[in-house]
Amino acid sequence: MDNKRKLMAFVFILFFIFLLLPLGILWLLRRILLKHKWWSPTLGSIFSFGVVAIVSFGTIYVEMYFLMQSTFNGYCYYTLDWLLLVFFVNIVISGQIAILYGYIQLVYEGRYSWWCQFFASGSVSIVVLVYSFFFFESLDVTGWYATLVYFTTMVWVCLVLFLMLGFVGLITSIWFVNVALRIVQNGQAQSLLSPPNSQN
Numbered sequence: 001m002d003n004k005r006k007l008m009a010f011v012f013i014l015f016f017i018f019l020l021l022p023l024g025i026l027w028l029l030r031r032i033l034l035k036h037k038w039w040s041p042t043l044g045s046i047f048s049f050g051v052v053a054i055v056s057f058g059t060i061y062v063e064m065y066f067l068m069q070s071t072f073n074g075y076c077y078y079t080l081d082w083l084l085l086v087f088f089v090n091i092v093i094s095g096q097i098a099i100l101y102g103y104i105q106l107v108y109e110g111r112y113s114w115w116c117q118f119f120a121s122g123s124v125s126i127v128v129l130v131y132s133f134f135f136f137e138s139l140d141v142t143g144w145y146a147t148l149v150y151f152t153t154m155v156w157v158c159l160v161l162f163l164m165l166g167f168v169g170l171i172t173s174i175w176f177v178n179v180a181l182r183i184v185q186n187g188q189a190q191s192l193l194s195p196p197n198s199q200n
Helices: 002-035 041-071 080-107 113-122 124-136 144-185 190-194
Strands: none
Touching: 041 080, 041 113, 041 124, 041 144, 080 113, 080 144, 113 124, 113 144, 124 144
């Protein structure tokens, strides 16, 4: 009985850290940013890319550390099930980020919203590239060839991560816009926004 409670608490903590906490942060930022008039599409894009990249990187940081330790320091990495779980969580968060960013772009009538949603979802790769510079300091690398191999590998990994998560964000945002336009065309949005009629 005690082990079941511990397991349930552990699952709830993981669910909270990986899914609810990033969504809560993004929801709070949306509420704050839409209230203020200093928000502009250019400033908003730069700010959003930074926030989105940090929130997405927070979900993959631990697994990224262990993967880089196993790849470049020769450690053994056995927890591939956790890697798969973190991979799916990062895909879900990238899709949610693209939906939120697409909503903000629709509110402010951004012209380049498709590209911005692509870059917003894939911006985590920039933080991964910056993290690779910090991780390089912990390696015992001598010689220019090993340094070249390390940074070439990390640039390719970041490029693949950027394209993959950007594609996920783009497809998710296209789905969101289609659903939103279908709701508006059917007139359901007006009925949701209008107050209920009082019938006696």
